[in-house]
Amino acid sequence: MKKTKPMIASERSYIIEKEKFVPVSEYYGEDTFSNKIMKEKLPKDTYKKLMDSINEDKALDIETANIIAHAMKEWAIEKGATHFAHWFQPMTGITAEKHDAFAEPSGIGEVVEKFSGKQLVQGEPDASSFPSGGIRATFEARGYTAWDMSSPAFIKRNGISTTLCIPTAFISYTGEALDKKTPLLRSNRAVSKSAVNMLKLLGGKNIKKVNATLGPEQEYFLIDMDYFFKRPDLVLGGRAVVGAPPAKGQELEDQYFGSIKERISSYMHDMEEELFKLGVPAKTRHNEVAPSQFELAPMFEEANLAVDHNQLVMDTMKSVAKKHNLACLLHEKPFAKINGSGKHVNWSLSDNHGNNLLNPGNTPQDNIQFLVFLIATVRAVYKHADILRASVASYGNDHRLGANEAPPAIISVFLGEQLTQILTNIEKGTVTKATNAEIIDLGISSLPAVSKDNTDRNRTSPFAFTGNKFEFRAVGSSQSISFPAAVLNTIVAESLDYLAEKIKASTVKNINQAVLEVLKKEIKEIKPILFNGDNYTKEWELEAQKRKLPNDKTTPVALKALITDKALNLFEKYEVLSKVELKSRYVIYLEKYIKDLEIEVKCLKNICMSQVIPAAVTYQKKLAEAIIGTKEVLGNAAVVSSQAEILKRVLDAVNNIYSVNKEILAKVEAAAAIHDEAKKADLLCSKVKTKMDELREYVDTLECLVDDEIWPLPKFWEMLFIS
Ligand code: ADP
Ligand code: MG
Numbered sequence: 001m002k003k004t005k006p007m008i009a010s011e012r013s014y015i016i017e018k019e020k021f022v023p024v025s026e027y028y029g030e031d032t033f034s035n036k037i038m039k040e041k042l043p044k045d046t047y048k049k050l051m052d053s054i055n056e057d058k059a060l061d062i063e064t065a066n067i068i069a070h071a072m073k074e075w076a077i078e079k080g081a082t083h084f085a086h087w088f089q090p091m092t093g094i095t096a097e098k099h100d101a102f103a104e105p106s107g108i109g110e111v112v113e114k115f116s117g118k119q120l121v122q123g124e125p126d127a128s129s130f131p132s133g134g135i136r137a138t139f140e141a142r143g144y145t146a147w148d149m150s151s152p153a154f155i156k157r158n159g160i161s162t163t164l165c166i167p168t169a170f171i172s173y174t175g176e177a178l179d180k181k182t183p184l185l186r187s188n189r190a191v192s193k194s195a196v197n198m199l200k201l202l203g204g205k206n207i208k209k210v211n212a213t214l215g216p217e218q219e220y221f222l223i224d225m226d227y228f229f230k231r232p233d234l235v236l237g238g239r240a241v242v243g244a245p246p247a248k249g250q251e252l253e254d255q256y257f258g259s260i261k262e263r264i265s266s267y268m269h270d271m272e273e274e275l276f277k278l279g280v281p282a283k284t285r286h287n288e289v290a291p292s293q294f295e296l297a298p299m300f301e302e303a304n305l306a307v308d309h310n311q312l313v314m315d316t317m318k319s320v321a322k323k324h325n326l327a328c329l330l331h332e333k334p335f336a337k338i339n340g341s342g343k344h345v346n347w348s349l350s351d352n353h354g355n356n357l358l359n360p361g362n363t364p365q366d367n368i369q370f371l372v373f374l375i376a377t378v379r380a381v382y383k384h385a386d387i388l389r390a391s392v393a394s395y396g397n398d399h400r401l402g403a404n405e406a407p408p409a410i411i412s413v414f415l416g417e418q419l420t421q422i423l424t425n426i427e428k429g430t431v432t433k434a435t436n437a438e439i440i441d442l443g444i445s446s447l448p449a450v451s452k453d454n455t456d457r458n459r460t461s462p463f464a465f466t467g468n469k470f471e472f473r474a475v476g477s478s479q480s481i482s483f484p485a486a487v488l489n490t491i492v493a494e495s496l497d498y499l500a501e502k503i504k505a506s507t508v509k510n511i512n513q514a515v516l517e518v519l520k521k522e523i524k525e526i527k528p529i530l531f532n533g534d535n536y537t538k539e540w541e542l543e544a545q546k547r548k549l550p551n552d553k554t555t556p557v558a559l560k561a562l563i564t565d566k567a568l569n570l571f572e573k574y575e576v577l578s579k580v581e582l583k584s585r586y587v588i589y590l591e592k593y594i595k596d597l598e599i600e601v602k603c604l605k606n607i608c609m610s611q612v613i614p615a616a617v618t619y620q621k622k623l624a625e626a627i628i629g630t631k632e633v634l635g636n637a638a639v640v641s642s643q644a645e646i647l648k649r650v651l652d653a654v655n656n657i658y659s660v661n662k663e664i665l666a667k668v669e670a671a672a673a674i675h676d677e678a679k680k681a682d683l684l685c686s687k688v689k690t691k692m693d694e695l696r697e698y699v700d701t702l703e704c705l706v707d708d709e710i711w712p713l714p715k716f717w718e719m720l721f722i723s
Helices: 014-020 035-041 044-056 062-078 117-121 181-201 232-237 262-277 303-323 364-383 385-391 417-428 436-441 444-449 482-505 511-529 538-546 555-563 565-573 579-634 641-672 677-703 716-721
Strands: 083-088 096-101 103-107 110-113 143-147 154-158 161-172 210-224 282-287 293-298 326-329 343-351 463-465 470-472
Touching: 035 044, 035 062, 044 062, 062 117, 062 161, 083 143, 096 161, 117 143, 161 181, 181 210, 181 303, 181 343, 181 364, 181 482, 210 303, 210 482, 210 716, 232 579, 262 282, 262 293, 262 303, 293 303, 303 326, 303 482, 343 482, 364 385, 364 417, 364 482, 364 511, 385 482, 385 555, 385 565, 417 511, 482 511, 482 565, 555 565, 555 579, 555 677, 565 579, 579 641, 579 677, 641 677
Parallel strands: 083 161
Antiparallel strands: 083 096, 103 110, 143 161, 154 161, 210 293, 210 326, 210 343, 282 293, 343 470, 463 470
């Protein structure tokens, strides 16, 4: 493509800005109605009532809500807010908000700013335009949003517009969850209950609540905005549907953790400043493996907050990028044959005293507890690998999972050598009395040393234990982490209950010994899920098959795990999702898959017909004229065979592009006639997707033949290497 336009650096001058340098600690969380602010602004008894409601998970009376709403409004107006909005997470996977002005008419030509407890606690957005998977027919489109007191309200600034955002759950009038927050909150409750019971059984005292903790590492790409707008595929679908890989990719390994370019550093600085103001603990930033790929890892937080914050991270990444004339790409695989983006979701459980339950302790007793939670998690993954896989299934993630750089579609657990050895020791049954000495003999005393520095990091594992937490690496970079987290919480709750029942049923008096005997049996059963080797190899795929581990490579297949009796009963039993709710999710995810694929088909068609083929024809004409012209001047003896060969190759590519495109369109049309969404998705996946890949090869061949000056699309090397 013609490169005439110089890169526009950031519109803002950081050097000047930084003259009024303010330490982060002075503005961290300033745009949130934080605990500190609430303590300051609310009457003592109101503050206490609110905290009790949050901690004990109970509703707030309307008088208290009125007082809080008033304080919140005053605070927001001081921050410049003119509007308030219930901020929620519909099944689109992104966030939604409807703004209402604080100003209300108070007389003729007069207004007064108002915000009541009722408006704080409940909202009524029109639910008909959000996906519900058939839960709610459009004629009964009413839904409501309910304040989630556990996530602080915040100020959202967009240009000069300033809005008070109140995190809410989104529910139908008949009580079904229409969003991603509700099941997460319910799953937190479920895992807390099961974990508290287990801790009590193991002799724990004063344990009231257990929280799931999440630390989502967010990967992303940045490209120049000017290039972005010249790629309809990136604008509309987030992924380059055509484009040849650059001559240099990531093979030199010079990008990962490399020094960050100035333009990018400035962007990161700006983006993190926004996040800090919102109380998002943006901790670590670095270059990722692919050129122009980066990562932001926040400090972990309580799950619900971490999910909300990850949504804010994704929003902020995109909006700040615009100010730097950059486009932030969150797609799982924006550039074929280049490293894709995921979201490593670090997960653990923590009791109300802040003790991490997956942290090996210093005493044998602590370590028994650690082993119980560790094995409960491994068992959960073993029993429900299919559901976990389904929780990360999407059209975008299909391009990444199993692509030899991301974890495979086979879910397995990495524990590292040392821990695996300990489990083997337990399984072999060296325990008879479970005395401290015996426990030490098992190798358990060395558990504290199983710190993350010692677990050899296995980057290929989809679910790895990394010292004091599990890291679920199959999550897609653009997806909400809410459902994967809700699934983890739910399946672990079930396994904790299962183990608790076994322990209680044991006739062995000594609790430690009873536990070890139960674990011994369990380890034997769940062993097939453990794998410390290289997950990318063909051998593992075959081995996994022998072990009967699911290997669902595509979304339409993977999603079916959500509607098995096993899944439906599990989610219902733990009151996370009713059968109707879970089935509706299956439908929504399936529809999303179909829509994403169809959008790409249209993009591909338009690019081929209105950009690629015309460029090829222009070049074709140029070559043909050159051949004729050369012969005219030099006579028929002139050797023009190379030009003729290029011409032929261009022509072949154009013909192939045209005919494969036609085939694709015919198949899409055939799919459109199918009413069963599952069948339709299967057909699109097996027949259309494969053809799209074939079509792309022809286009990419052409890209390398046609005159660069007339190629209509920015190329990968331009987008990825120019900053
Ligand atoms: P890595 O080497 O993978 O970068 P880090 O220790 O830096 O490992 O942690 C990566 C992520 O894991 C961070 O986002 C961090 O907050 C998160 N994390 C650490 N401890 C926990 C925990 N107990 N629960 C959930 N996430 C955690
Ligand atoms: Mg990590």
